[in-house]
Amino acid sequence: MLALYRLLLQLYPAGYRHEYEDEMIAVFQEARACTEANEPFVRAAFCFREIYGLLRGALHERVRFSADSTPFAARRFTMRSEFRFPKSTMLLMLIILGGVILAIEKAKSIAASLPHTNPLLPPIHPLPPTFAQAVGLMFAVVYAGAIVGWVVLFALRRSGLHRLEDMDTSASQK
Amino acid sequence: MNALPLTEPVLLILLSLAELPRHGYSILQDVESISGGRVRLSTGTLYGALRRLLEDGWIEQFEEEESPRGRRAYRLTAAGRRNLLLEVDRMKHLTKLASFRVARKEI
Numbered sequence: 001m002l003a004l005y006r007l008l009l010q011l012y013p014a015g016y017r018h019e020y021e022d023e024m025i026a027v028f029q030e031a032r033a034c035t036e037a038n039e040p041f042v043r044a045a046f047c048f049r050e051i052y053g054l055l056r057g058a059l060h061e062r063v064r065f066s067a068d069s070t071p072f073a074a075r076r077f078t079m080r081s082e083f084r085f086p087k088s089t090m091l092l093m094l095i096i097l098g099g100v101i102l103a104i105e106k107a108k109s110i111a112a113s114l115p116h117t118n119p120l121l122p123p124i125h126p127l128p129p130t131f132a133q134a135v136g137l138m139f140a141v142v143y144a145g146a147i148v149g150w151v152v153l154f155a156l157r158r159s160g161l162h163r164l165e166d167m168d169t170s171a172s173q174k
Numbered sequence: 175m176n177a178l179p180l181t182e183p184v185l186l187i188l189l190s191l192a193e194l195p196r197h198g199y200s201i202l203q204d205v206e207s208i209s210g211g212r213v214r215l216s217t218g219t220l221y222g223a224l225r226r227l228l229e230d231g232w233i234e235q236f237e238e239e240e241s242p243r244g245r246r247a248y249r250l251t252a253a254g255r256r257n258l259l260l261e262v263d264r265m266k267h268l269t270k271l272a273s274f275r276v277a278r279k280e281i
Contacts, residue, residue: 016225019225020221020225023198023221023245023246024198024217024218024221026198026199026245027197027198027199027202027217027220028217030199031199031202031217049214049216050216050217050218052216052218053215053216053217053218053219053220054216054217054218055218056218056219056222057216057218057219057221057222058218060222061222061225
């Protein structure tokens, strides 16, 4: 049971373990020693209570720890002076680039394997768009434009640029 | 831990420490005793509550001089005692109100 207790303590954040691990183990051992003489049902209830308490406590501390380390409000409204470019973004960009290059190479190999003129297929002529297609296309373009505009405005707001409008520069000019 | 009311385990821990400073296992025993065996805290629950109370300045920890291992004990701070009294007053008011309302209904 002590091994399991130690194992479950690993679920807590390191800072919490550093502060309380030894003390919790000592208290647990004292409490367990007191239940040794009791009936098996009481001992089982004790074990269940301890396991449940550790799991619940670890979850609570993890949530608190993550909330403290990345405070949403601060992250949302605090302006950053430095340029941030996470390494994970570089990795994702490299993966996407690799995927695009692979797709191009695959397309080239497929194109090379096919004859230039396929006698089984008639030549493809683009059909003139119907009214419904034209309306759909127009909506798609408008929505795409709106999304791009919203993204630009959101980026500007995140950058804090809009706050420059509120600055009073008249005092410095005088 | 600014918000009252307190949860029952936290209230019992504070009541336990209100009498005298205690170490972890002593708190566990005392909480079980003062609740008539109804509340049995696990070590996970106890230390979660102690951590929050320490962080909010309601209790403080110190090393017991008499203990051979120099184990840590906990005691109420002045702010903790004040907040506990506020909670007790709130509960008294609630109890009085409940008694009054229930008695009036019976009439």
